[in-house]
Amino acid sequence: MGKEALSKGMIYLLLSLGAILMLLPFVWMISTSLKASNEVMAMPPIWIPSEWQWENYSRAAEVAPFGKYFINSVIVTILSTIGELLTTILAAYAFSRIHFYGKGIVFAVLLGTMMVPGEVLLIPNFVTISNLGWIDSYEALIVPWVASIFSIFLLRQYFFSVPKELSYAAKVDGCSDFKFLWYVMVPLAKPALITIGLLKVIGSWNAFLWPLIVTNSQEMRTLPVGLSAFTTEAGVKYELLMAASSMVILPMLILFFIMQKYIISGVARTGIKG
């Protein structure tokens, strides 16, 4: 009994330490966003602002057209997530259920591309996009991101765990491949699809480097890129940057709280159990 309580105590202690470590930057961001500019860099660090500068938020919002950035971010996030889900479902089904010539090799090549670091692809992708004349457009922000090998791999494994008899039963019941995919496989793979979708939404919302490279005008900027507006020749206005960052991160935070159950069960189910 005592032993059990002790080990439980240890577990909670470690978990608490981990949680504090994870939360620290977040708390620091919020605290900085409410400081006056002279307190931001103060040593020793000031955790609780002497005077709460709520106007930092309204001042930050005036620095750049965040409304436009927000709409851009939403459009890019939604479209690239829908696109990725569609391509992932179709590709994963093909790789798990349909026999075609060279399937193994094609899949191996696709997996191989996962080993190429994203930074290496920045320039070739940029060249491609500019040859297509897509610089500074939604296409440039969305199209390169509508397929993910990792997602295909994840969903393919999930599809493999669906017994073959189910597809036989569906065939006998009058399903074509496409109907079977739509009416049986997709509903069954819902947890995996939610996981893939959430990862995509988070990744897409936070994407910085690619939008920075392919957009020039303010009209096309997304929120993370917009945050660079606080970096001026005179230095970085940290209190405003942090205020804006807090606002940018808010939708993700809300999403996480709503979908927490799915994120955790989705990751657990697709990662550990078939």
Added chain:
Amino acid sequence: MKIRLDQLTMKFDETTAVNNLSTTINDGELVSLLGPSGCGKSTTLMLLSGLYKPTSGQIYFGNQDVTKWDAEKRGIGMVFQNYALYPHLSVLKNIMFPLKMQKVPKKEAMERAKEMADLVQIGHLLDRKPGQLSGGQQQRVAIARALVKKPNVLLLDEPLSNLDARLRLEMREEIRRIQQEVGITAVFVTHDQEEALSISDRVMLMKDGIIQQDSMPQWMYKHPENEFVASFLGNPPINLLTIVKKANGYQIGNSDQLLNVPAFTLPKEDNLDVIHIGVRPEDFFVTTNGNQTFTGKIIHIETIGRDTLIRMEIGDTTIRALVDPQHDLQVGDTCRLGVSDTNIHYFNVESGQRLHPVERSMENARETNMEEHA
């Protein structure tokens, strides 16, 4: 619907799963495909369903050649060993699924699904998900789903293997009841002889992709066409002994006993020096009045429920016999066992084929078979 298979062959790379199989299944008949694993019975069913396409040969439903038709076009219902219910759909939606694919109006589909659910006695479970049902209930749902679209043929692939013993007995009676109530042609794959013999109109026993015997269950049991059929059916298994031709009759193994049967019951092929004989354990009776066929020493006695199983040694051969527990037998006793002449089966040593006795020619045997069929 009448089904005809014509020289059906299925090859997977180098292995031939089904080899030149021809047969006819009559309308409304329940036929079992029986055999050890890997004998081609499941492959035959998959060929019937259209999920596999044969390497060669034809399949006819009625007069229609359906060999090249896909599964969804053949109008079949299928029940799988692991039920293969859609886990995300309720029982009602599972049963309605084939109708939804046929674009049957929702209201009609629902009525038909409910009707079918009542037939298989799961009307009270319609809102449950498959995961909340017992194995037997899931199997009932699977049967309802297979039957709801009024298929031409019902195919069952080892439908009882995942159920526990008691439920298996109940479900096999249910399958028979439902099949007869609907009047559908059904093909039932199983490796369990008891299942096959108990519910089918006809049994096809397969081995290595070839039908070994195709006849009514009791006929198959009583008149095995070859040694494989004889040894596959029956529990405890049939006794197979070797008899050797001598000047004055057939000698049992290396013992000094001659097989004591009337000459006219022996096989008419008298040019064979060695013959195998088969006797089912339950066909023996203990005797004392000189009409014994076998005499030997009891080496083991086991009482299982209502039966007593003895093992008896004759020379270097051992035979198993189920005898009346009333006899007071002890290990070490000398025991005399009799067998009725018609219960001794003779087989060719090399081919394993049944040898027919002098008295009854092959033609006679065929006729009897036909009569029993009728």
